[in-house]
Amino acid sequence: MVGVIKGVLKEELQNSLRMKKDYEQALKNLPKGSLAVREIRGHKYYYLVRRIDKKVKYIYKGKMSEEEKQKYSEAKELRAKYRKLLSQVKKQIRFLRSSLRGKEAI
Amino acid sequence: MEKKQYELCLEILRRFHKANILNDFVLIGSWCMVFYKDYFVSIPFINHTTLRTRDMDFLISMPNKIKQVVDIPILLKDLGFVTSFRGSRGYIKLDHPDLILEFLVPAKGKDSDKPYSVPKLGINAEALRFLDFLSENTIRVEVEDFYLNLPHPANFALQKLIISHRRTKEDKAIKDRNIALEILKALINKGEVNIIRQIFRSMPGKWQTKIIRGLEETNEKEILGIFKK
Numbered sequence: 254m255v256g257v258i259k260g261v262l263k264e265e266l267q268n269s270l271r272m273k274k275d276y277e278q279a280l281k282n283l284p285k286g287s288l289a290v291r292e293i294r295g296h297k298y299y300y301l302v303r304r305i306d307k308k309v310k311y312i313y314k315g316k317m318s319e320e321e322k323q324k325y326s327e328a329k330e331l332r333a334k335y336r337k338l339l340s341q342v343k344k345q346i347r348f349l350r351s352s353l354r355g356k357e358a359i
Numbered sequence: 360m361e362k363k364q365y366e367l368c369l370e371i372l373r374r375f376h377k378a379n380i381l382n383d384f385v386l387i388g389s390w391c392m393v394f395y396k397d398y399f400v401s402i403p404f405i406n407h408t409t410l411r412t413r414d415m416d417f418l419i420s421m422p423n424k425i426k427q428v429v430d431i432p433i434l435l436k437d438l439g440f441v442t443s444f445r446g447s448r449g450y451i452k453l454d455h456p457d458l459i460l461e462f463l464v465p466a467k468g469k470d471s472d473k474p475y476s477v478p479k480l481g482i483n484a485e486a487l488r489f490l491d492f493l494s495e496n497t498i499r500v501e502v503e504d505f506y507l508n509l510p511h512p513a514n515f516a517l518q519k520l521i522i523s524h525r526r527t528k529e530d531k532a533i534k535d536r537n538i539a540l541e542i543l544k545a546l547i548n549k550g551e552v553n554i555i556r557q558i559f560r561s562m563p564g565k566w567q568t569k570i571i572r573g574l575e576e577t578n579e580k581e582i583l584g585i586f587k588k
C-alpha cells in the first residue's frame with residue numbers, strides 16, 4: 254500500500270507540474286492589459302492600460318467595437334481565474350513535494 | 360473526497376447533459392467508484408474513499424455516431440480548464456487543479472500512438488485496448504436530474520484485472536488489482552455471483568487465463584472459485 258500511495262503522489266506531482274506550465278502559458282496567451290473607459294461630454298473613449306517597462310501606460314484606443322470590448326472583458330475574467338488556479342497548483346506542488354520528501358514512510 | 364472536487368465533477372456532467380452529449384460517454388476509471396455507491400447501496404463492503412487520482416476518464420464508445428457539435432474545451436473554459444496536448448502524440452487533456460479530463464476511444468486494428476480526432480467535440484481522444492469490454496455492458500445511474508453511463512461493475516473489475524498485467528509500474532498494477540477485488544467482493548455480497556461468472560465466460564480464453572493467473576498469484580480463493588466452477 255505504501256508503494257501505491259507514493260506512486261499516486263508522484264503521478265499527481267507530475268500532473269501539477271504540467272498544469273503549472275499550462276496555466277503560465279495560458280496567462281501569456283491572453284491579450285495584455287485591461288480596458289479603461291473615460292466619458293467626455295457624453296461620449297465613451299477607451300484606453301488600454303498596460304505595464305510597459307515598469308511603467309503603467311494608458312494607450313488611447315478611441316471607440317471600440319463590442320467584439321473587441323468583449324475580448325478584453327473575457328480576458329480580464331480569465332486572467333483572474335487562471336492566477337487563482339495557478340496559485341492553487343503551486344500550493345499543491347509544495348504539498349506533494351513535501352509529502353514525497355517526508356522522513357516517514359508514505 | 361473534497362466537496363469542491365465533487366462539485367466540479369457534477370458541474371461538468373451537468374454541462375455535458377445540457378449540451379446533449381452526456382449519453383455519448385461512459386464514465387470509466389477510478390471516478391466510477393464514486394457513482395457506484397447507488398448500485399451498492401446497503402452493501403457496506405465498498406470503499407467510497409478508494410485511492411484515486413484527479414483523472415476523470417470519459418470513454419466515447421461510438422465516436423462516429425456523435426450527433427451534437429459541441430466544442431468541449433470552450434464549454435468548460437470559464438470553469439478554468441486549460442487544454443494541454445500530451446507530448447508529441449497530440450491527444451488532449453483538460454487540466455484544472457481539482458480534475459483532469461481525458462477522452463478515450465476503443466483501439467481498433469494495429470497498435471497506434473496516433474490520437475483519434477473527434478472534431479464534433481473539438482477534441483483528440485486517446486485510443487486504448489480493452490475499452491470495448493467496458494462499453495458493451497453498461498448501467499445507468501441517476502445523478503440529479505440526468506443519467507450517467509457507467510460500465511457494469513463486473514466488466515469494470517474484470518477489465519482492471521486484465522490491464523493490471525499490462526502495467527509497467529508495479530504500484531499502478533497493485534492499485535488496479537485492489538480496486539478490482541474490492542468491486543468483485545461487493546458484487547458477491549450483493550448476490551451477483553452468476554453475473555460475474557457469465558461475464559467472465561463471455562471473455563476470450565486468453566483474457567480468462569490472464570485473470571486466473573493473477574488471482575492465483577494473490578491467492579484470492581473465493582473469487583477463483585467462482586471462475587473455476
